[in-house]
Amino acid sequence: MTGKSQVCSVWVGSETGILKGVSLAKKQAFNFCELNSLSRDQEVCVLCWGDAQETEVLVGCANGAVKTFSTEKGIFTGSRQCGDSTQAKFTGLAVTDSSLVTCVESGLMKIWKEGSTDTVEINAGGSVCRMRQNPSQLHHVATGGKQNPVKVWDLERPDTPIFAAKNVRNDWLDLRVPEWVRDLAFLPDSEKIVTCTGHHQVRVYDPASPQRRPVIEAQFGEYPLTALSLPSTPGSVVVGNTQGQVAVLDLRKGLVRGCLKGLAGAVRGLQCHPSLPLVASCGLDRFLRVHSLEDRTLQHKVYLKSRLNCVLLSSRDLEACPPEADAEQEVKEEDGAGDEVWDTMETVMEKNKKRRIDEKADSVGKKTSTKRRKAVKK
Amino acid sequence: MDSEVQSELQDTNKKQKKKMKNEKIRKKLNQEAVEKSVVKESENPNTQPETSFPPTFSVSEIKNKQRRHFMFTKYKQEKRKEKLTLKKKRKKERETLGDAAPPKPVPKTIENQRIYDETTVDPEDEEVAFDEGTDEFSAYFNKLTNPKVLITTSDRPRGRTVRFCEQLATVIPNAHVYYRRGLALKMVIPQCIARDFTFLMVINEDRKVPNGLVLCHLPDGPTAHFKVSSVRLRKEMKRRGKDPTEHSPEVILNNFTTRLGHSIGRVFAALFPHDPQFVGRQVATFHNQRDFIFFRFHRYIFKNEKRVGIQELGPRFTLKLRSLQKGTFDSKFGEYEWVHKRHEMDSRRRKFHL
Numbered sequence: 001m002t003g004k005s006q007v008c009s010v011w012v013g014s015e016t017g018i019l020k021g022v023s024l025a026k027k028q029a030f031n032f033c034e035l036n037s038l039s040r041d042q043e044v045c046v047l048c049w050g051d052a053q054e055t056e057v058l059v060g061c062a063n064g065a066v067k068t069f070s071t072e073k074g075i076f077t078g079s080r081q082c083g084d085s086t087q088a089k090f091t092g093l094a095v096t097d098s099s100l101v102t103c104v105e106s107g108l109m110k111i112w113k114e115g116s117t118d119t120v121e122i123n124a125g126g127s128v129c130r131m132r133q134n135p136s137q138l139h140h141v142a143t144g145g146k147q148n149p150v151k152v153w154d155l156e157r158p159d160t161p162i163f164a165a166k167n168v169r170n171d172w173l174d175l176r177v178p179e180w181v182r183d184l185a186f187l188p189d190s191e192k193i194v195t196c197t198g199h200h201q202v203r204v205y206d207p208a209s210p211q212r213r214p215v216i217e218a219q220f221g222e223y224p225l226t227a228l229s230l231p232s233t234p235g236s237v238v239v240g241n242t243q244g245q246v247a248v249l250d251l252r253k254g255l256v257r258g259c260l261k262g263l264a265g266a267v268r269g270l271q272c273h274p275s276l277p278l279v280a281s282c283g284l285d286r287f288l289r290v291h292s293l294e295d296r297t298l299q300h301k302v303y304l305k306s307r308l309n310c311v312l313l314s315s316r317d318l319e320a321c322p323p324e325a326d327a328e329q330e331v332k333e334e335d336g337a338g339d340e341v342w343d344t345m346e347t348v349m350e351k352n353k354k355r356r357i358d359e360k361a362d363s364v365g366k367k368t369s370t371k372r373r374k375a376v377k378k
Numbered sequence: 379m380d381s382e383v384q385s386e387l388q389d390t391n392k393k394q395k396k397k398m399k400n401e402k403i404r405k406k407l408n409q410e411a412v413e414k415s416v417v418k419e420s421e422n423p424n425t426q427p428e429t430s431f432p433p434t435f436s437v438s439e440i441k442n443k444q445r446r447h448f449m450f451t452k453y454k455q456e457k458r459k460e461k462l463t464l465k466k467k468r469k470k471e472r473e474t475l476g477d478a479a480p481p482k483p484v485p486k487t488i489e490n491q492r493i494y495d496e497t498t499v500d501p502e503d504e505e506v507a508f509d510e511g512t513d514e515f516s517a518y519f520n521k522l523t524n525p526k527v528l529i530t531t532s533d534r535p536r537g538r539t540v541r542f543c544e545q546l547a548t549v550i551p552n553a554h555v556y557y558r559r560g561l562a563l564k565m566v567i568p569q570c571i572a573r574d575f576t577f578l579m580v581i582n583e584d585r586k587v588p589n590g591l592v593l594c595h596l597p598d599g600p601t602a603h604f605k606v607s608s609v610r611l612r613k614e615m616k617r618r619g620k621d622p623t624e625h626s627p628e629v630i631l632n633n634f635t636t637r638l639g640h641s642i643g644r645v646f647a648a649l650f651p652h653d654p655q656f657v658g659r660q661v662a663t664f665h666n667q668r669d670f671i672f673f674r675f676h677r678y679i680f681k682n683e684k685r686v687g688i689q690e691l692g693p694r695f696t697l698k699l700r701s702l703q704k705g706t707f708d709s710k711f712g713e714y715e716w717v718h719k720r721h722e723m724d725s726r727r728r729k730f731h732l
Contacts, residue, residue, distance in 0.1 A: 266713035284715040
């Protein structure tokens with residue numbers, strides 16, 4: 001079990017409540033759960049890394065439990081009840097220095113301090129679809145949902161949001177434009193926020209500017225956008241919709257740079273690799289797909305048997321063989337072994353030589369006799 | 379060792395004998411052919427086509443059209459004759475060999491050359507079994523609910539569509555046909571749920587011809603959208619039996635092997651009541667072949683212990699899956715589990731999805 005979990009570089013949460021680890025180098029997938037205790041209320045809603053070293057995965061289940069999975073040991077090491085099954089599903093999970101932040105669909109955001117039972121509660125408004133953390137400033141989180149504009153919260157001052165977006169102007173019939181933020185992300189090295197909406201818009205908000213309305217607005221397709229992710233190279237965003245269309249949009253003018261093909265069903269989870277030009281997508285078609293962002297080709301495709309909800313990539317090279325530690329250990333053991341090893345090596349070399357000679361003997365007749373004698377002498 | 383070698387030798391001898399026989403036959407044939415050829419063209423008496431190269435000649439080089447046509451027909455006839463002789467020869471060989479004849483080669487079809495689908499369901503797979511055991515149809519398959527189907531059409535149905543609906547209602551027990559009255563499906567669905575319907579079936583028509591079928595499982599999905607083609611109503615069928623009785627039919631689902639196919643098969647299975655009434659001797663068949671689902675409705679009879687007679691009752695039609703959507707019908711905001719994308723998915727003819 002331990003070996004399995006160390007090999008895995010992609011983690012996927014499924015609708016059946018199974019945490020799946022996928023090793024792209026070995027082209028294998030593993031289930032991390034007991035198959036006899038499966039149930040639908042353990043459905044994995046969110047995944048996030050528990051620490052910076054990526055040794056722990058936090059799994060947010062639909063029944064309100066947040067489980068800790070250790071990637072080194074390959075088992076669930078802890079579980080914490082962060083809500084009831086009566087409450088709605090998790091929409092976001094974040095870890096700050098000493099606390100855990102959870103957010104559910106009803107808009108109730110809670111901060112769980114380590115070692116104490118009392119929590120700080122923030123009401124982010126009704127029907128929140130997604131809560132995300134700012135990777136550069138860990139105490140900033142953003143929320144957004146249906147009829148619930150983007151709000152940025154400072155977890156140290158939870159009373160009022162530090163930024164609340166304003167809806168766009170009324171349309172040409174002077175009617176209110178509906179809001180539905182489905183996913184959002186912080187642009188690195190700035191305070192800007194990218195959102196994608198259920199009305200197929202991609203919007204960029206800039207809290208630093210005095211304007212509370214979106215700075216850039218782009219549209220993609222005609223179906224609700226469900227997921228979004230930021231690649232390592234700035235200036236673009238990857239979005240996916242309910243029909244399995246995934247596109248890379250340029251954030252300067254809001255044009256489509258290119259589409260990623262091959263998906264058959266709705267996208268539920270998208271994540272770009274933090275350093276490499278790769279994007280992993282999963283969704284209702286039960287496949288995990290990894291596309292290259294450079295030439296937009298499909299790199300990997302893994303069938304995982306259940307509908308998938310969320311995907312989490314490790315920051316190391318996805319295809320590199322991770323168990324280097326094991327290899328080193330083996331080398332050391334060999335060093336310690338001594339004479340026996342050397343003996344075996346010698347014999348192996350002789351055998352090889354003989355074989356080569358034999359092969360030559362078939363092709364060239366005369367030379368073999370002398371060479372054979374030499375080999376015997378040796 | 380020696381004995382083995384001997385036996386081997388004997389074997390080879392036998393083989394040689396056989397070969398000799400075959401060769402004799404061949405020689406005879408050759409001689410005959412040679413005689414014919416000699417009669418035809420007396421240039422090649424040695425019968426060694428390998429060594430002497432005849433000057434190249436093709437019919438298309440003849441300039442006279444009439445002559446060219448004549449030569450071409452002749453050439454065609456010769457080729458046909460050759461083919462027939464070869465066929466006869468092979469048949470003869472097969473007869474002489476008897477049981478030892480090599481098995482006939484299986485013809486290649488795009489179905490048996492199908493690209494392996496990794497989602498093909500293994501019946502012992504626990505995870506898939508769990509997934510299927512707890513999906514939206516689990517209530518039906520655990521015999522907690524009885525199917526009740528509402529059949530309606532697109533707005534203002536005309537011609538064949540109306541009759542098609544009526545005939546479908548005789549095939550599916552506990553089905554109710556309602557006039558659409560211009561209602562939106564999203565308005566109809568909550569009312570259906572309130573009245574304990576388990577399926578909503580909408581037949582779409584284009585220029586009086588039914589061309590689409592939406593099958594929406596209630597109360598919480600999934601929704602499948604099919605293309606309907608080659609609808610044959612009862613009146614248009616030859617040698618059909620008397621009208622079907624009200625017994626609940628047996629259901630046959632053929633070839634639904636992949637994960638998507640399983641989901642679709644479950645949709646069809648859940649349309650019919652659990653326990654078929656065998657007294658009615660009626661069978662509804664959903665046969666999947668190359669992603670087309672063929673529907674047939676039969677009555678059978680056991681003539682004796684070996685023979686069964688069947689009689690088609692109609693209607694018959696063909697379905698092709700366009701999309702499978704999670705949840706009840708919502709084409710704008712619904713999440714699709716599978717969408718048929720023609721340009722991406724139909725690039726290979728040997729790839730099938732169901």
